[in-house]
Amino acid sequence: MIDAHVHLWRIGEHGCTWPPPDLEAIHRNVELPELRALAAANGIDGVVLVQSQDDAVDTGWLLSLADDPLVLGIVGWSDLRGTLPSHPMLKGLRPMVQDRAADWYDDPAIDDALAAMAERGLVLDALVRPRHLAALHRLAARHPALSIVIDHAAKPDVGDLPGWEAEMRALADRANVVCKLSGLVTEPGLTSRIGEIAAILIDAFGADRLIWGSDWPVLTLAEDYAPWLAQAQALIAPSARDAVFGGNARRVYALSGASPS
Numbered sequence: 001m002i003d004a005h006v007h008l009w010r011i012g013e014h015g016c017t018w019p020p021p022d023l024e025a026i027h028r029n030v031e032l033p034e035l036r037a038l039a040a041a042n043g044i045d046g047v048v049l050v051q052s053q054d055d056a057v058d059t060g061w062l063l064s065l066a067d068d069p070l071v072l073g074i075v076g077w078s079d080l081r082g083t084l085p086s087h088p089m090l091k092g093l094r095p096m097v098q099d100r101a102a103d104w105y106d107d108p109a110i111d112d113a114l115a116a117m118a119e120r121g122l123v124l125d126a127l128v129r130p131r132h133l134a135a136l137h138r139l140a141a142r143h144p145a146l147s148i149v150i151d152h153a154a155k156p157d158v159g160d161l162p163g164w165e166a167e168m169r170a171l172a173d174r175a176n177v178v179c180k181l182s183g184l185v186t187e188p189g190l191t192s193r194i195g196e197i198a199a200i201l202i203d204a205f206g207a208d209r210l211i212w213g214s215d216w217p218v219l220t221l222a223e224d225y226a227p228w229l230a231q232a233q234a235l236i237a238p239s240a241r242d243a244v245f246g247g248n249a250r251r252v253y254a255l256s257g258a259s260p261s
Contacts, residue, residue, distance in 0.1 A: 002072065003044050004249040005151065005182045005213025006035060007052040008062065015055025023221065030217050036070055038216065038225055045246075046072035048213075048253060050125065050151075053077065054096045056085065063087045072255040075125050080110040084117065091253040092123030097132055098155065105135040111142065118146040123253055127151045130160070133167035140174040147176055147252055149211065152183025156197055158190055165200050172204035178252050179205050181232055181244065182213035186222045198235040207240035211248045 009016045010029045019026045039047065047070055049062050059076030066074055066089035073091035078084055080095050097104050117124060126136055126148055133154055140148055150171065156164040171177045179201055184194050201210055212232050216225055236244050249255060 001042075001044050002046050002048070002246040002249045002255070003039070003214050003216070004048045004211045004253070005050050005180060006047045006216045007050055007218065008032065008035065008065070009052050009058070010061075014061040015053045015057040017055075018052060019218075025221055026217050032065055032068055032070070035216075036068075039070055042226055042229055044070075046070055046255070048073045048075060048091065048249065048255070050075040050213075051077040051094055054079070059085055059090075063089060072250075073253050075123070075253075078113070080113040084113055084120075084122075086120075090122065091255065092125050092149070093117060094125035094127055094151070096127050098127050098129050100132075102131040103135050105132065105139040114139070114143045114146055118143055121147075121254055123147045123149055125149050125151055126154075129155050130157055130164045130167060133164075133171060137167070137171050137174065140171065140177050144174070144176055148174075148178065149252060150177065150179045151213075152187070152215065153179055153181065153197060153201060155183065155187050156190065156193075158188065158193060161193070161197075165204075168200065169204045172209070177205075178209045178211060178248070180211050180213050181235075182211075183215040183218070185228055186215070186218060191222075194231070195235060198232075202236070202240075207237070207243050208248060210236075210244050211252065212236075212245045 008030050021027050049071055051058055054077055062074045065071055074089050075092040075094050076085055076090055078093045124146055184190050214225055219228055
């Protein structure tokens with residue numbers, strides 16, 4: 001199994017300014033030894049480390065950890081307006097768009113970087129909210145060769161699930177767009193709707209374009225690792241679990257390393 005969305009950080013180092021002290025449960029150093037123990041306890045063969053800071057220093061630190069056998073790839077940070085980072089284990093880039101303007105992806109200043117990413121086989125991880133989905137759809141149409149992974153199912157707003165569903169189904173019509181089943185447990189009001197949301201995602205994207213991730217340790221603000229893994233597995237048909245819990249991540253991010261057990 002592959003966990004396609006985990007974070008590591010050292011408070012106050014490598015550009016780390018988040019999480020803040022009021023998030024007491026996760027305002028601490030989170031490093032590889034703890035992640036290794038967690039992975040071993042839950043049958044996880046490999047992980048994708050995802051940036052948590054909008055700072056190139058954070059990406060550099062994550063890449064320095066890439067020789068660990070557990071780490072299959074890194075999704076780093078870039079604002080897409082400067083020089084893109086380069087490293088054999090860098091599999092994607094994630095500008096942090098969730099708190100930016102709804103039309104951020106329409107900025108022509110990022111198009112050269114997006115084209116370069118597609119040429120280099122780098123994935124765009126889209127950390128977004130529902131208001132960004134229309135612009136993300138336009139981006140997907142402008143750059144059909146660019147693989148796009150929607151993180152955390154775009155953090156659905158429980159107050160407007162029909163609007164979210166319509167935008168997600170439109171994006172699912174783009175063959176270059178994939179979605180992560182991740183980050184839902186910590187979103188306000190979604191706990192009782194996760195089954196419904198997962199059913200929509202499965203129907204829209206199919207088992208071959210859905211990727212599981214834990215969003216650990218952010219996950220622990222609401223749930224422990226093992227219960228979320230078990231809940232997610234129960235939502236996916238047995239015949240599709242190899243794909244959703246490993247195979248799709250390996251294909252989309254072009255991961256190498258340990259084979260899923």
